[in-house]
Amino acid sequence: MGEFELIERYFKRPSQRNVLGVGDDCALLRPGPGMELAVSTDMLVEGRHFLSTVNPRRLGYKSLAVNLSDLAACGAKPLAFTLALSLPAADEAWLAPFAEGLFALADEHGCEVVGGDTTRGPLVIGITVFGEVPTGEALLRSGAHVGDDIWVSGTTGDARVALEVFRGTMSLPSEVFEQARARMELPTPRVALGQALRGVATAAVDISDGLLGDLSHVLRASGVGARIDAEAASSLLDVEVPSERRLEFALSGGDDYELAFTAPAHRRDDVERAARAVHTRVTRIGRIEGERGVRVVDAAGHPVPASFASFDHFG
Amino acid sequence: MGEFELIERYFKRPSQRNVLGVGDDCALLRPGPGMELAVSTDMLVEGRHFLSTVNPRRLGYKSLAVNLSDLAACGAKPLAFTLALSLPAADEAWLAPFAEGLFALADEHGCEVVGGDTTRGPLVIGITVFGEVPTGEALLRSGAHVGDDIWVSGTTGDARVALEVFRGTMSLPSEVFEQARARMELPTPRVALGQALRGVATAAVDISDGLLGDLSHVLRASGVGARIDAEAASSLLDVEVPSERRLEFALSGGDDYELAFTAPAHRRDDVERAARAVHTRVTRIGRIEGERGVRVVDAAGHPVPASFASFDHFG
The missing domain is CATH 3.30.1330.10 (PurM-like, N-terminal domain)
Structure with missing residues (x-):
C-alpha cells in the first residue's frame, strides 16, 4: 500500500x-x-x-x-x-x-x-x-497569586504505578494493575473542565511530567512558591499501593494528563460548581505562597521530605 | 543538559x-x-x-x-x-x-x-x-482548467542528482556535485512567488516528491490532464548531467521545493511580471488538457516515453 x-x-x-x-x-x-x-x-x-x-x-x-x-x-x-x-x-x-x-x-x-x-x-x-x-481568556501559567488555592483534577500517580509494574519493580493484583494500566493508556484530557475554569482559575498547567514538576512551571512563571498538604496530595492516587509510596507516586508520577490549577480562596464554591457541572473531581491540595520553592507538609504543618524529581527526557 | x-x-x-x-x-x-x-x-x-x-x-x-x-x-x-x-x-x-x-x-x-x-x-x-x-484567496490544487498553462519555478532535478552521487550510482566533478548538493540541502521555498501568484495562478502545488508526481495531485483534484513539453521540462535541470537522464531527473527527481502552478494562457504576462517582481525564474512547460493523464511530448508533438514514478515513502 x-x-x-x-x-x-x-x-x-x-x-x-x-x-x-x-x-x-x-x-x-x-x-x-x-x-x-x-x-x-x-x-x-x-x-x-x-x-x-x-x-x-x-x-x-x-x-x-x-x-x-x-x-x-x-x-x-x-x-x-x-x-x-x-x-x-x-x-x-x-x-x-x-x-x-x-x-x-x-x-x-x-x-x-x-x-x-x-x-x-x-x-x-x-x-x-x-x-x-x-481573546484574552486563555488560562496561562503565569497568573497564580499569593493566597490562591492549588487544585488538581481527577487522580494522579496511577499511570506511574502501571509503569513500575511494567518495569518489574512492583507487582499488583491483576485487577488493580488493569485499573492503573487504563489510566496510563487511556488518560482523560480535561477539556470540559479547562473551559469551565475560564474566568475562575488564575493559572493552569497540564500534568504530564509529574504534579510537582509541572506545578513548578506555574510557580516560576508566576514568581511564587507553594505549600502542599501531603495528606490531600496522597489522596490523589486512586489505585491501592503500599502507603509509603503513595505520596511519591501522586506528586511525581507523570503521564497523568490532569490539570493543576490555582484559584482565589474566595472562589472555592465557583471552582467546585464548575467541576460538578462537567462531572470532574477536583481536590484542593495546597496554597500559593510568596516564598519561592515547594514545601510539602503534614497535617501538623511539619515538612515532609519530598525531593521527587519530575520526569525530564534529557535528565 | x-x-x-x-x-x-x-x-x-x-x-x-x-x-x-x-x-x-x-x-x-x-x-x-x-x-x-x-x-x-x-x-x-x-x-x-x-x-x-x-x-x-x-x-x-x-x-x-x-x-x-x-x-x-x-x-x-x-x-x-x-x-x-x-x-x-x-x-x-x-x-x-x-x-x-x-x-x-x-x-x-x-x-x-x-x-x-x-x-x-x-x-x-x-x-x-x-x-x-x-480569506478565499488561497491557491488550491483543485483550480486548474483546460487550456491553462503549466509553469514551474526555479530548477528541478538537481537535488536528485546529488542523491544519486551519494548513492554511488553517478559521479560528477566536485564543483558540479557541490552545486547539486546545495540544491538538495538548501532548497529555496518560493514564499514570495506564492504570494505574488494569488489572483493569477489557478492552482499550485509544491514539488517534494517529483514534478510529475506532485502535478498529478493538481490534475486529480482539478479533474483534468496535462501535456508536457519535454524540451522545456529538460531545461528545468540546472546541473550538467548526461543528456539521456535530464528529463527523468527534471520530471521525477524529488526534493525540489519549487512550485508547479497553472494559470490561464491570457495571463502569461501577469505570471512573468509576478515572477520578475520577486526575482524568481519561471518556466512554462505545458498545458492543461481535458483528457486525463499526463502526455510528455517532443518538439514535433510525438510522445516521449516517460513513466517515471514519483517518490512514495511506502511504494
Missing part, C-alpha cells in the same frame, strides 16, 4: 467546520470572531512514550489525548489537528485500530483532522492540535 | 507578533482581520529524509524550508511554527548549528517559533508551520 493510498484509506475524512481538510498543501483554519487560536504540539516515540506492545487502538487514543490535554490547560475548545506519522511499515493490522482509537477521541471532542504527513521510519507520532479560546 | 534547559537555551525566543510564544501549554495565534490561517506539517526522519552525515546547520534550514514551501504553494505569508524534536542525545555541537540554520531561515521570513516538544529517541524533526492568507 502506497503513502497516498494509506492516507486516503485511514486518515482522510470529509472536512466539516474547517475550510479545507487533508489533501492540499495546507489546511485553512478560520477561528471564530473574537477568538484566538491555541496551538500545541507533541511527539510520541516508541520505547520512550509507549511500549512496542501497546494496543494500537489505545495508542491512537492516547496520542491525541495528550495534545487535547494541552488545550484543556489553556481553557481552549478543540477544533482540529494535524498528524505526522513515521511508521516502520504500512501495516493495516496496526493502522486500522490506531486510526479507530484516534478518531474515537477526536469525534468525542469535535476535533477534525486537517492535514498530515506519513513516512517510513521508526514509530513516531507527531500531533499538532488547534483549539479556540475567546 | 535537561530538556527544559535545552529548550531554554536553543529554542526559546521572545514572542513578537504572536500573542504567546514558547513556554506555556499552548501558543496563542491571532490571524489578522479577513485572514485565514494556513497550516502544514512535515516530519523529517534520519536515514529517510536526510543522511546522518548532513551538516546540522543545513538540516535546521531545510527542516523549516520544506514546511515554508507548503505555505508558498497556498500563497500564504509565514507567521509562526512549532518544533517537535526527537534526539538521540542533547548534543550541543549539533543543537547549536541546527538552531542557527533553522532561525536564519525563520528570521528571513519573519516566521517565529511559538511552541515545541523535545524528547530522547531517534533523530526526527517535526515542524508545523502557520501562515496567513486573505
Whole structure:
C-alpha cells in the first residue's frame, strides 16, 4: 500500500467546520470572531512514550489525548489537528485500530483532522492540535497569586504505578494493575473542565511530567512558591499501593494528563460548581505562597521530605 | 543538559507578533482581520529524509524550508511554527548549528517559533508551520482548467542528482556535485512567488516528491490532464548531467521545493511580471488538457516515453 493510498484509506475524512481538510498543501483554519487560536504540539516515540506492545487502538487514543490535554490547560475548545506519522511499515493490522482509537477521541471532542504527513521510519507520532479560546481568556501559567488555592483534577500517580509494574519493580493484583494500566493508556484530557475554569482559575498547567514538576512551571512563571498538604496530595492516587509510596507516586508520577490549577480562596464554591457541572473531581491540595520553592507538609504543618524529581527526557 | 534547559537555551525566543510564544501549554495565534490561517506539517526522519552525515546547520534550514514551501504553494505569508524534536542525545555541537540554520531561515521570513516538544529517541524533526492568507484567496490544487498553462519555478532535478552521487550510482566533478548538493540541502521555498501568484495562478502545488508526481495531485483534484513539453521540462535541470537522464531527473527527481502552478494562457504576462517582481525564474512547460493523464511530448508533438514514478515513502 502506497503513502497516498494509506492516507486516503485511514486518515482522510470529509472536512466539516474547517475550510479545507487533508489533501492540499495546507489546511485553512478560520477561528471564530473574537477568538484566538491555541496551538500545541507533541511527539510520541516508541520505547520512550509507549511500549512496542501497546494496543494500537489505545495508542491512537492516547496520542491525541495528550495534545487535547494541552488545550484543556489553556481553557481552549478543540477544533482540529494535524498528524505526522513515521511508521516502520504500512501495516493495516496496526493502522486500522490506531486510526479507530484516534478518531474515537477526536469525534468525542469535535476535533477534525486537517492535514498530515506519513513516512517510513521508526514509530513516531507527531500531533499538532488547534483549539479556540475567546481573546484574552486563555488560562496561562503565569497568573497564580499569593493566597490562591492549588487544585488538581481527577487522580494522579496511577499511570506511574502501571509503569513500575511494567518495569518489574512492583507487582499488583491483576485487577488493580488493569485499573492503573487504563489510566496510563487511556488518560482523560480535561477539556470540559479547562473551559469551565475560564474566568475562575488564575493559572493552569497540564500534568504530564509529574504534579510537582509541572506545578513548578506555574510557580516560576508566576514568581511564587507553594505549600502542599501531603495528606490531600496522597489522596490523589486512586489505585491501592503500599502507603509509603503513595505520596511519591501522586506528586511525581507523570503521564497523568490532569490539570493543576490555582484559584482565589474566595472562589472555592465557583471552582467546585464548575467541576460538578462537567462531572470532574477536583481536590484542593495546597496554597500559593510568596516564598519561592515547594514545601510539602503534614497535617501538623511539619515538612515532609519530598525531593521527587519530575520526569525530564534529557535528565 | 535537561530538556527544559535545552529548550531554554536553543529554542526559546521572545514572542513578537504572536500573542504567546514558547513556554506555556499552548501558543496563542491571532490571524489578522479577513485572514485565514494556513497550516502544514512535515516530519523529517534520519536515514529517510536526510543522511546522518548532513551538516546540522543545513538540516535546521531545510527542516523549516520544506514546511515554508507548503505555505508558498497556498500563497500564504509565514507567521509562526512549532518544533517537535526527537534526539538521540542533547548534543550541543549539533543543537547549536541546527538552531542557527533553522532561525536564519525563520528570521528571513519573519516566521517565529511559538511552541515545541523535545524528547530522547531517534533523530526526527517535526515542524508545523502557520501562515496567513486573505480569506478565499488561497491557491488550491483543485483550480486548474483546460487550456491553462503549466509553469514551474526555479530548477528541478538537481537535488536528485546529488542523491544519486551519494548513492554511488553517478559521479560528477566536485564543483558540479557541490552545486547539486546545495540544491538538495538548501532548497529555496518560493514564499514570495506564492504570494505574488494569488489572483493569477489557478492552482499550485509544491514539488517534494517529483514534478510529475506532485502535478498529478493538481490534475486529480482539478479533474483534468496535462501535456508536457519535454524540451522545456529538460531545461528545468540546472546541473550538467548526461543528456539521456535530464528529463527523468527534471520530471521525477524529488526534493525540489519549487512550485508547479497553472494559470490561464491570457495571463502569461501577469505570471512573468509576478515572477520578475520577486526575482524568481519561471518556466512554462505545458498545458492543461481535458483528457486525463499526463502526455510528455517532443518538439514535433510525438510522445516521449516517460513513466517515471514519483517518490512514495511506502511504494
